[in-house]
Amino acid sequence: MQNKNARESENAGEELKVAIEARGLTKQYGEFTAVNGLNLKVFDGEFFGLLGPNGAGKTTTVKMLTGLTKPTKGEALIMDANIMERPLDVKRVIGVVPEVSNIYVEMTAWENLLFAAELYDVSRGEAIERAKMLLEVFGLYERRNDKAANFSKGMRRRLAIAMALIHSPKVLFLDEPTSGLDVQSTRNIREVVRRLNRDGVTVFMTTHFIDEADNLCDRVGIINRGQLAALDTPERLKQMIGGKLSVEISLQPIPSLEELKEVSSDVTKTGDKFIVYTESPSTTLSELVKLANVKGWRIISVRTLTPSLEDVFVKLTGLTAVDVERLELIRPSGKGRSRE
Amino acid sequence: MNINISLKKMLVIAAKDIKTYYGKPPSLFYGIVLPFALFGAFLAGRPCVTEEYRVVGVTVLSTFFGGTTIAAVVLPLERRSGTIDRLILAPISFKTLLLGKSLAGFMFSFPVTLLVLSIILPFTGFWNLNPLLLVVSIALSVIFSCAFGLAFSASANDVADVMWPMNFVRFFMIFFSGVFMPIDEIYLFMPSLKFIAYLLPLTYSVDAVYQSIVGINDLMMLITDFTILITITVMLYYIAYRRFIKTLT
Numbered sequence: 272m273q274n275k276n277a278r279e280s281e282n283a284g285e286e287l288k289v290a291i292e293a294r295g296l297t298k299q300y301g302e303f304t305a306v307n308g309l310n311l312k313v314f315d316g317e318f319f320g321l322l323g324p325n326g327a328g329k330t331t332t333v334k335m336l337t338g339l340t341k342p343t344k345g346e347a348l349i350m351d352a353n354i355m356e357r358p359l360d361v362k363r364v365i366g367v368v369p370e371v372s373n374i375y376v377e378m379t380a381w382e383n384l385l386f387a388a389e390l391y392d393v394s395r396g397e398a399i400e401r402a403k404m405l406l407e408v409f410g411l412y413e414r415r416n417d418k419a420a421n422f423s424k425g426m427r428r429r430l431a432i433a434m435a436l437i438h439s440p441k442v443l444f445l446d447e448p449t450s451g452l453d454v455q456s457t458r459n460i461r462e463v464v465r466r467l468n469r470d471g472v473t474v475f476m477t478t479h480f481i482d483e484a485d486n487l488c489d490r491v492g493i494i495n496r497g498q499l500a501a502l503d504t505p506e507r508l509k510q511m512i513g514g515k516l517s518v519e520i521s522l523q524p525i526p527s528l529e530e531l532k533e534v535s536s537d538v539t540k541t542g543d544k545f546i547v548y549t550e551s552p553s554t555t556l557s558e559l560v561k562l563a564n565v566k567g568w569r570i571i572s573v574r575t576l577t578p579s580l581e582d583v584f585v586k587l588t589g590l591t592a593v594d595v596e597r598l599e600l601i602r603p604s605g606k607g608r609s610r611e
Numbered sequence: 612m613n614i615n616i617s618l619k620k621m622l623v624i625a626a627k628d629i630k631t632y633y634g635k636p637p638s639l640f641y642g643i644v645l646p647f648a649l650f651g652a653f654l655a656g657r658p659c660v661t662e663e664y665r666v667v668g669v670t671v672l673s674t675f676f677g678g679t680t681i682a683a684v685v686l687p688l689e690r691r692s693g694t695i696d697r698l699i700l701a702p703i704s705f706k707t708l709l710l711g712k713s714l715a716g717f718m719f720s721f722p723v724t725l726l727v728l729s730i731i732l733p734f735t736g737f738w739n740l741n742p743l744l745l746v747v748s749i750a751l752s753v754i755f756s757c758a759f760g761l762a763f764s765a766s767a768n769d770v771a772d773v774m775w776p777m778n779f780v781r782f783f784m785i786f787f788s789g790v791f792m793p794i795d796e797i798y799l800f801m802p803s804l805k806f807i808a809y810l811l812p813l814t815y816s817v818d819a820v821y822q823s824i825v826g827i828n829d830l831m832m833l834i835t836d837f838t839i840l841i842t843i844t845v846m847l848y849y850i851a852y853r854r855f856i857k858t859l860t
Contacts, residue, residue, distance in 0.1 A: 337700060338699070373693040375627070391701060
């Protein structure tokens with residue numbers, strides 16, 4: 272429960288141990304600036320999400336933080352060690368899962384894991400033990416002797432993550448870990464990563480899935496056009512942008528819009544539901560219940576809606592709702608305002 | 612980094628490359644089929660070439676194409692599949708990584724060349740052959756070839772991007788370095804251009820192998836051969852290292 276401790280300590284204003292730090296990280300490719308002066312601290316045991324549209328600079332940020340690319344300006348520190356000055360020390364404590372599942376398809380899952388273990392000086396006995404455990408956790412043990420070429424995209428992804436964990440890293444970088452995966456693989460990966468974080472591993476994850484960041488991360492940074500547009504806990508980010516609160520209600524028989532305007536003038540109808548915008552959801556809710564009793568309507572469902580992380584994302588990145596829909600095509604569950 | 616750990620990691624990388632890339636079509640074609648096809652074509656066209664030059668030719672072609680090809684194939688394939696990132700992200704120095712890659716080339720070309728020679732030599736009458744010197748000459752030639760392939764491929768993303776310029780240089784070298792016939796004969800009609808041969812490192816590889824097979828006839832030249840091959844190999848590794856580092860910027 273180290274991450275919880277980290278949050279509690281943060282609230283108490285205590286000095287926290289920094290696991291990942293970006294100081295003015297900048298990356299330029301010719302005239303194009305992919306990341307511009309990024310300053311960021313991720314605390315030990317924290318689950319941090321970097322959210323942003325495609326091309327915002329998420330992958331470049333991970334590459335600079337892990338030593339895959341040299342920053343044009345600024346520096347990256349992992350556990351107080353500068354990646355450019357002490358690369359081997361840093362690489363020993365980090366596990367990295369890049370956007371592309373970088374496994375050797377000509378080798379079996381078992382061979383891939385043992386090869387990764389040898390790269391990190393994991394002893395033979397420990398490597399075998401960990402490889403077995405990781406393959407079981409990721410549901411690949413039965414297929415351990417199959418060449419990775421025969422694996423589905425989800426299985427390859429799970430194997431890539433298992434390889435990144437073979438040396439028990441203290442800090443795990445995940446670049447779009449569930450992008451384009453089936454539901455089973457996505458759930459498996461999220462569950463394993465959540466468990467790792469609970470066990471004290473600091474997780475730095477990039478994603479363009481808003482619900483993923485909202486559900487998994489202690490804090491979220493929103494990056495747009497190479498710059499950090501916002502950085503806070505998901506809930507504080509939602510509060511930050513303000514916006515209208517509302518009550519969503521479904522009634523039987525379905526009343527007319529005019530009838531509901533007795534409660535509030537700002538009502539819209541979506542499908543068989545009504546959304547009543549309000550400053551005070553609790554007052555509106557009791558008025559709606561009272562109206563339903565008077566009119567003899569049966570309440571099928573009711574819930575209050577607050578601004579979602581998607582609203583924050585849209586506001587800060589300047590994307591339209593249609594753009595966000597496109598980003599979330601694979602998992603439509605993350606759309607819309609958050610339910611409470 | 613501890614030298615034992617570096618050596619172990621070089622072997623780990625080389626062993627993985629052997630398992631993963633030796634059977635790939637570009638490795639087999641450019642590393643084995645092409646040099647022997649070239650040699651066969653040359654013999655068919657020039658049957659008058661002396662026996663010792665046949666053996667020297669096939670030996671040098673085998674070392675040169677085998678060593679250069681594996682090094683040139685492995686890195687672009689790793690880069691294209693993204694697996695090179697796994698090696699870059701591992702706690703291994705880039706020098707160890709590149710040496711591991713060239714070790715894979717060595718472990719391909721060296722045994723293939725020895726195998727070919729062990730088949731050919733019993734049918735020849737080279738009683739002055741110096742086995743130790745031959746093994747050293749072949750090993751040095753292979754190491755030079757691996758460094759050569761690595762220097763070309765250190766920043767490439769695709770095998771084709773490496774093979775086109777590298778084949779241009781490789782063919783130029785094999786035709787002007789005395790691989791198929793003595794240098795004097797190559798430049799018979801233009802002796803003033805003979806200096807070209809001495810600018811090409813493969814010339815020293817050819818001479819070292821030649822003297823190992825027919826007997827040492829010029830010790831100074833043999834020492835020069837080894838010195839130049841080692842110097843050029845070190846330079847090529849440095850170039851490969853700089854080019855590799857540049858891909859990270």
